[in-house]
Amino acid sequence: MASNKVVFSVLLIVVVSMLVATATMAEYHHQDQVVYTPGQLCQPGMGYPMYPLPRCRALVKRQCVGRGTAAAEQVRRDCCRQLAAIDDSWCRCEAISHMLGGIYRELGVPDVGHPMSEVFRGCRRGDIERAAASLPAFCNVDIPNGVGGVCYWLARSGY
Numbered sequence: 001m002a003s004n005k006v007v008f009s010v011l012l013i014v015v016v017s018m019l020v021a022t023a024t025m026a027e028y029h030h031q032d033q034v035v036y037t038p039g040q041l042c043q044p045g046m047g048y049p050m051y052p053l054p055r056c057r058a059l060v061k062r063q064c065v066g067r068g069t070a071a072a073e074q075v076r077r078d079c080c081r082q083l084a085a086i087d088d089s090w091c092r093c094e095a096i097s098h099m100l101g102g103i104y105r106e107l108g109v110p111d112v113g114h115p116m117s118e119v120f121r122g123c124r125r126g127d128i129e130r131a132a133a134s135l136p137a138f139c140n141v142d143i144p145n146g147v148g149g150v151c152y153w154l155a156r157s158g159y
Contacts, residue, residue: 044098047091053099055079056135060103063131064123080139089142093133093151100132 044050055078062072086092104111109119115126136142137149146152 041088042091042094047088048086048095048098051102052086052095053079053082055082056096056132057099057103060100060128060131060135061120061123064119064128066122076138079135080141083135083139084141089144092136092141092143093145093153096132096135096151097153100129103128 041047044052055075059072059075059079062075083092083095086095101111104119107120109125113125115124115129117125119125119128133146133151133153134149136146136151140149143149143151
């Protein structure tokens with residue numbers, strides 16, 4: 001009977017010790033771990049600038065209305081440099097989405113609408129969103145949260 005208590009006590013101590021060690025290691029590991037989903041770090045001013053990708057704004061607007069001139073080559077290079085400069089590749093699509101919302105606010109149109117509605121003259125919502133979501137593929141920069149270089153939120157929006 002006494003040996004059962006000893007065995008139980010030893011088992012209890014081992015289990016508690018393992019739980020404490022696991023919790024301590026998990027906490028230590030979590031501090032060094034990179035978070036691989038858009039979250040707290042993928043916010044304006046943290047994971048990307050407050051006014052992200054100004055040259056990409058110009059490029060997306062040009063692409064939407066079909067203006068692809070030689071003068072646009074510098075805009076394209078600048079946009080791609082700005083997109084590649086976002087250190088955390090997981091934040092690139094979030095930055096593009098934030099940029100797109102900024103374009104809508106600047107133009108005075110709602111953030112959400114029908115894909116065929118005009119955002120500005122000659123540019124439909126679906127077209128500008130496809131152009132924006134495709135920037136990583138266009139610029140050949142890595143995004144781990146998209147398919148074929150196209151931001152994941154394009155698939156969610158149904159365009």
